[in-house]
Amino acid sequence: MKIRETHIVPVITEKIRLQEYAVSIFASLPTKSSLKKALKKELILLDRQPAKTSDWIKEGQKLELLESENPVRKVFTLKLEVIFEDDYLAVIHKPAGIPTSGNYFKTIENALGFNLNESKAKDALPAPLPVHRLDNPTSGLLLIAKNKAVQVDLNRLFEEKKIQKSYVALVFGSLSASVILNDKIEEKDAETHIEVLEHFQLKNEDFSLVKAFPKTGRTHQIRIHLAKHRNPIVGDKLYGKPSKIIKKGGLFLAATGLEFIHPVNKNNLNLELPLPKKFREIKSFSKNT
Numbered sequence: 001m002k003i004r005e006t007h008i009v010p011v012i013t014e015k016i017r018l019q020e021y022a023v024s025i026f027a028s029l030p031t032k033s034s035l036k037k038a039l040k041k042e043l044i045l046l047d048r049q050p051a052k053t054s055d056w057i058k059e060g061q062k063l064e065l066l067e068s069e070n071p072v073r074k075v076f077t078l079k080l081e082v083i084f085e086d087d088y089l090a091v092i093h094k095p096a097g098i099p100t101s102g103n104y105f106k107t108i109e110n111a112l113g114f115n116l117n118e119s120k121a122k123d124a125l126p127a128p129l130p131v132h133r134l135d136n137p138t139s140g141l142l143l144i145a146k147n148k149a150v151q152v153d154l155n156r157l158f159e160e161k162k163i164q165k166s167y168v169a170l171v172f173g174s175l176s177a178s179v180i181l182n183d184k185i186e187e188k189d190a191e192t193h194i195e196v197l198e199h200f201q202l203k204n205e206d207f208s209l210v211k212a213f214p215k216t217g218r219t220h221q222i223r224i225h226l227a228k229h230r231n232p233i234v235g236d237k238l239y240g241k242p243s244k245i246i247k248k249g250g251l252f253l254a255a256t257g258l259e260f261i262h263p264v265n266k267n268n269l270n271l272e273l274p275l276p277k278k279f280r281e282i283k284s285f286s287k288n289t
Contacts, residue, residue: 004028005065009057018046019053026065030152043068076110083141083271087119088150088264090128091271096139096250100130112144121147131155135220137235140167140255141271153263158217166257167212167222170279171231172241174199174206181225191215192225200286202245207234207286209279222253249278 005026012021022035022044029035035044042050045064081093092115094100094108101109112128119125128144131154143163145151157163181192193213200207208231212222223239226232232240234252246252256273 002067003064004067007063007065009059009061009063011059012057016057017053018051018055018057021057022051022063025063027152028065028148030155038065038068041068074105074110075113076106077114078106078108078111080108080111080115082115083273084269085116087121088145088147089154089262090116090144090146091258091269092116092142092144093273094134094139094142094255096137096254099136100133100142108142116144116146119146121149123148125151132158132217134255135223135251135253137251138167138253138255139276141165141258141273142255143258143260150263154260157260157263161215163258163260165214165255167214167253167255168197168275168279169210169212169222169226169254170234170246170252170282171208171210171226172206172234172243173208173231175208175210175231179229181229183225183228185218185221185224188218189216190218190221190225192222194226194229198283200283202282202286205243205245207282209283246282249282252279252282254279 005028007025023032024030029038038044039051039053043066044051045066046055047061051063078098082090083093084091099107101107109130116128124147125145128146129151131143131145131151134140134142143154145154175194175196178195181194182190184190193215195211196208197211198209214221220239223233223236227236227239234240234243234246235250254273254276257271259268259270262269
């Protein structure tokens with residue numbers, strides 16, 4: 001296997017094991033989880049021998065990260081709307097009902113090669129990769145990395161909360177005002193800012209159109225927070241309730257806004273989707289009831 005990155009241990013003042021020392025020393029392994037995966041696959045060598053998490057680190061030792069052998073990936077020929085693309089990253093419009101990634105063939109990740117141009121960057125990824133996830137029933141903007149350095153940079157921007165995401169949701173009830181929701185999720189801090197856009201009725205049932213700004217990234221965060229606030233999202237079979245009026249359309253949650261600084265050219269990217277068609281249809285229907 002080819003050597004991807006090399007690191008020589010400098011002077012160190014205290015005894016430390018590899019599992020603590022090696023976090024972030026390789027640009028390709030920015031997190032503890034990515035380090036553990038590389039160690040498990042024996043992709044890290046310590047003085048030419050497969051490294052272990054329990055190895056003690058000493059001055060002058062050589063750590064090498066090997067290139068992993070990527071299996072040939074089948075391409076899912078699903079046409080996607082590409083909102084933005086250059087040699088380093090892309091933003092696509094994910095349709096509802098298809099998982100972002102996972103141990104399946106029909107995923108957005110497997111469809112990216114069918115929709116995006118090949119990167120000419122020296123450290124181009126074998127295939128474009130999403131750097132975050134949208135739930136299966138959620139549609140909207142999905143950020144994609146096309147080369148390794150930008151993948152690392154985008155992961156860092158997410159960790160530093162420098163990528164701003166916004167969603168629109170149709171919820172049950174009439175929210176009186178914008179609110180900050182901060183109920184813990186699985187005992188972890190979570191915060192979502194909710195901005196009320198519009199109230200309307202359908203056959204005497206109250207609904208609100210809201211915009212949600214998640215400040216943390218817990219699984220199902222917006223759905224859980226709104227459900228706990230007694231304003232569950234319409235179509236949420238996991239945390240919500242059925243509507244007697246709106247029986248079709250799936251989950252009324254869409255990721256419509258994305259803003260961040262491009263890691264390479266430093267331009268501010270501020271992308272916004274129009275209100276999805278199913279939301280517009282409900283608004284139009286409400287005016288006639």
